[in-house]
Amino acid sequence: MHFxxxxxxHSHFEHWPQISxxxxxxxxxxxxxxxxxxxxxxxxxxxxSHPFTEGTMGQGNVELLNRAGYDAVTIGNNEGxxxxxxxxxxxxxxxKFDVILSNLLTEGQQPTWALPSKIYVTDMGIRVGVIGATxxxxxxxxxxxxxxxxxxxxxxxxxxxxKEQTDVIVCLxxxxxxxxxxxxxxxxxxxxxxxxxxxHLFIKGEFVQQALLAATGKYGEYVGHVQVQVDLNQKDITxxxxxxxxxxxxxxxxxxxxxxxxxIETGKQAMSETVFYNPQALTQNLFGExxxxxxxxxxxxxYTNADCAMFNAGIFLGSLDVGWVTxxxxxxxxxxxxxPCIITLDGAELIEIYELSLNEEWPHIEIKGxxxxxxxxxxxxxxxxxxxxxxxxxxxxxEVVAGQSYTLATLDMFTFGYFFPTLKHAEKDYCMPxxxxxxxxxxxxxxSGE
Numbered sequence: 001m002h003f004x005x006x007x008x009x010h011s012h013f014e015h016w017p018q019i020s021x022x023x024x025x026x027x028x029x030x031x032x033x034x035x036x037x038x039x040x041x042x043x044x045x046x047x048x049s050h051p052f053t054e055g056t057m058g059q060g061n062v063e064l065l066n067r068a069g070y071d072a073v074t075i076g077n078n079e080g081x082x083x084x085x086x087x088x089x090x091x092x093x094x095x096k097f098d099v100i101l102s103n104l105l106t107e108g109q110q111p112t113w114a115l116p117s118k119i120y121v122t123d124m125g126i127r128v129g130v131i132g133a134t135x136x137x138x139x140x141x142x143x144x145x146x147x148x149x150x151x152x153x154x155x156x157x158x159x160x161x162x163k164e165q166t167d168v169i170v171c172l173x174x175x176x177x178x179x180x181x182x183x184x185x186x187x188x189x190x191x192x193x194x195x196x197x198x199x200h201l202f203i204k205g206e207f208v209q210q211a212l213l214a215a216t217g218k219y220g221e222y223v224g225h226v227q228v229q230v231d232l233n234q235k236d237i238t239x240x241x242x243x244x245x246x247x248x249x250x251x252x253x254x255x256x257x258x259x260x261x262x263x264i265e266t267g268k269q270a271m272s273e274t275v276f277y278n279p280q281a282l283t284q285n286l287f288g289e290x291x292x293x294x295x296x297x298x299x300x301x302x303y304t305n306a307d308c309a310m311f312n313a314g315i316f317l318g319s320l321d322v323g324w325v326t327x328x329x330x331x332x333x334x335x336x337x338x339x340p341c342i343i344t345l346d347g348a349e350l351i352e353i354y355e356l357s358l359n360e361e362w363p364h365i366e367i368k369g370x371x372x373x374x375x376x377x378x379x380x381x382x383x384x385x386x387x388x389x390x391x392x393x394x395x396x397x398x399e400v401v402a403g404q405s406y407t408l409a410t411l412d413m414f415t416f417g418y419f420f421p422t423l424k425h426a427e428k429d430y431c432m433p434x435x436x437x438x439x440x441x442x443x444x445x446x447x448s449g450e
Contacts, residue, residue, distance in 0.1 A: 001035065001037070001038070001122065001128070001168070001227070002030050002035060002037045002225065002227055003037075003038050003040065003170065003192065003214075003224075003225070003226040003228070004023055004026060004037070004038070004040070004225055005041070005214060005216065005223075005224040005225075006041050006216055007043060007196035007197075007215060007216055008042075008076070008196050008197070008216075008217070009045045009218075009220045010049070010050075010219055011047035011048075011049065011050035011052065011061065012218075012220050013064075013260060014220070015220045015247035015248060015250070016064065016220060016260055017252055017253070017257045017259070018247055018248075018252045019068070019223055019250065020068040021253065021256055022223060022245070022247075022251070023068045023070075024069050026225075027039060036123065036124065038072070038120065038128070038130075039069055039070045040070065040071065040073065040170075040194055041070055041074075042073070042172050042173065042174055042194050043074050043078075043079065043134060043172075043174035043196050043197070044079070044197070045065065045076070045079070046058040046061045046083075047078050047082075048078070048083070048337050048435070049336065050267075050335075051267055051268045051331055051332075052268065053267065054271065054327075054331050055267030055270035055328075056266070056267045057083070058083065059091060059093075059094065060264075060267050062091060062094060063094070063263070064260070064263070065095070065097060066095065066096045070097040071097055071098065071120070072098040072130055072132075073172070074099065074133065074134060074172040075088075075101055075174065076135070076174045077137055077174070077197070079091065080104070080134055080140075080141065081137050081140040081144065081432075082337035082435070083433065084433035085106075085144050085433075089111065092114075098115055100114070100115055100117065100130050100172055101115070101132050101134060102116040102131055102132060102158050103136070103148055104141070104147070104148055105146070108147070116154075116158060117129060117130060117132075117162055118130045119165060119166055124232060126232075126235070127165065127166040127167045127168070128166065128167070128170065129159075129168065129169040130169075130170055130171075130172065131155055131159060131162065131170075131171050131172070131190075132155075132172035132174075133152075133154050133155050133172075133174070133175060134175070135151065135175055136148050136149070136150055136175075139430065140430060140432065144432055151179065152175070152179060152183050152186065156186060159187050159189040159190050162189075163189045167230060167235040168191050168228060168230065169191055170190070170191060170192040170194065171183070171190050171192070171194065172194050173194065173195050173196065173197075174196045174197045175195075175196075175197060176195070176198040176200075177195055177198045177200040177213075180195045180208075181213070183211075184211035184213065185208060185209055188209065190211050191211060191228070191237060192211065192214065192228065192240065194215070199217055199218040200215050201215060201217035201244070202242060202244075203244055204241075204242060205240075205242025216244055220247055221246070221248075222245060222246060223245045223247060224242065224244050225242070227240070227242075268328065271327045272328060273326060273327050274324045275327060275330060275441045275444060276325055276444035276445045276448045277323070277324055278320050278321070278325050278444065279322065279448070281319065281320065281321055281322055282295050282319060282320040286363070287379050288313070289381070292316050292320065293311075293381045295440075295443070296311070296316075296381075296436075296443075297309050297311070297382075297383030297384075298443065299439055300383065300409045301384055303442060303443065304340060305407075306342050306408060307395040307396045307398065308384040308406070308407075308409070309381075309384065309408065309410065310353070310354075310357060310383070310409075310410045311380070311410060311411050312379070312411075313378030313380075314363075314372075314377045314378030315336060315411070315436065316378075317332065317335065318332060320333065325441075327441075333437065333440070334436050334437035334440060335373045336373045336435070338370075338371040338372070338413055339411075339412045339435060340410075340411065340430075340439055341409070341410055341414075341415055341428055341431065342407055342408070342409055342429040342431070343407065343408045343409075343410060343423060343427065343428050344405055344407055344426065344428075344429075345406055345408055345422075346402065347403060347404045347405075348403075349426065350385075350393070350406050350408060351402075353408070354385060354393055354400075357420075358380070362377050362379075362380065363378050363379045363380075372413055384396045385408075395408075411436065
């Protein structure tokens with residue numbers, strides 16, 4: 001049997017025409033030989049940082065998966081927590097593949113668009129059980145109205161249920177490599193774990209006890225291929241191996257590239273809707289104050305009703321000219337799938353955060369991950385958070401003193417503890433499903449009176 005797999009493409013379509021053609025051709029070749037062939041995606045195929053994805057709210061991505069002949073997918077955190085519950089519920093309406101997901105519930109029930117597991121039977125009569133799960137971002141999912149359960153436990157339960165009904169069990173795991181290795185040690189019933197989330201790459205796979213782990217890195221740079229040989233009489237697995245193919249080495253036809261380009265242009269056209277009129281130029285400054293940062297800071301405070309706000313200037317990937325601002329303009333300016341967050345802090349904690357934010361090295365740090373889609377951190381911007389001429393810190397009109405409580409509006413990327421350890425354990429209220437570009441657009445409408 002042959003399994004082809006992708007993961008963490010994140011709407012990077014640079015190599016998608018080659019990948020799509022390769023998958024279709026490989027499946028046909030195997031089927032012509034009488035060999036079973038399955039194609040899986042392991043999540044984070046959808047990423048709203050791309051205008052095609054944003055313009056079609058991910059449904060264009062689903063159409064690309066349909067055309068490539070995928071059999072099943074699981075979701076990643078980009079499908080799960082950067083989209084509203086309504087958007088995720090309708091995302092796979094036109095899917096011609098199965099969505100396998102065992103650890104996401106709505107009101108205690110399996111969502112109608114996903115299956116907890118699926119058994120596929122090959123022409124040779126081999127029963128292949130497929131299970132899947134996604135990373136447990138409990139706080140974010142609960143804010144959106146979902147219930148996410150511990151993935152390892154859910155997968156073990158599914159594997160136990162399928163053990164007597166199947167000959168091979170494979171897992172679509174968007175949990176990350178550490179959890180995949182843990183799952184392999186905990187559950188001897190799983191034969192292959194297709195991994196994702198941590199963007200790890202296994203050129204030849206990795207064996208952890210009985211399980212073969214396979215993963216293809218990120219952004220469609222590789223396509224994975226796992227071969228499993230089964231004794232038809234005993235229904236026992238006799239051999240497993242994994243390899244990957246470089247996508248930039250795959251064959252490409254001009255007409256296929258043009259077809260994908262047309263689909264992407266369709267998504268961009270959906271972004272031409274106007275949001276508000278901008279009466280004055282809002283220019284950016286990566287390393288200091290700017291009209292753009294001031295505008296967003298005021299909007300963030302107004303939207304959250306927080307005492308003060310803090311964010312980095314690197315989130316702005318351009319400026320705004322005078323004139324009508326479209327959805328596309330806002331997306332280009334703020335492509336990050338980042339949510340606002342309101343954090344409640346003691347005065348002593350807020351003073352500590354403020355002092356840390358003045359680190360002179362931070363503006364030049366390159367940031368990767370955390371939902372950030374820019375390059376450099378940029379200077380830390382403060383709105384209604386300042387020191388007076390006597391050196392005392394104020395949040396709005398209140399002096400910041402230990403023992404009193406204050407609310408700080410910031411970006412969810414700062415709540416994971418990498419830059420501000422205190423924020424990881426502080427009381428937080430995430431604004432979801434609103435992204436920071438939604439807040440910018442909302443404030444633009446409020447300011448223009450539209």
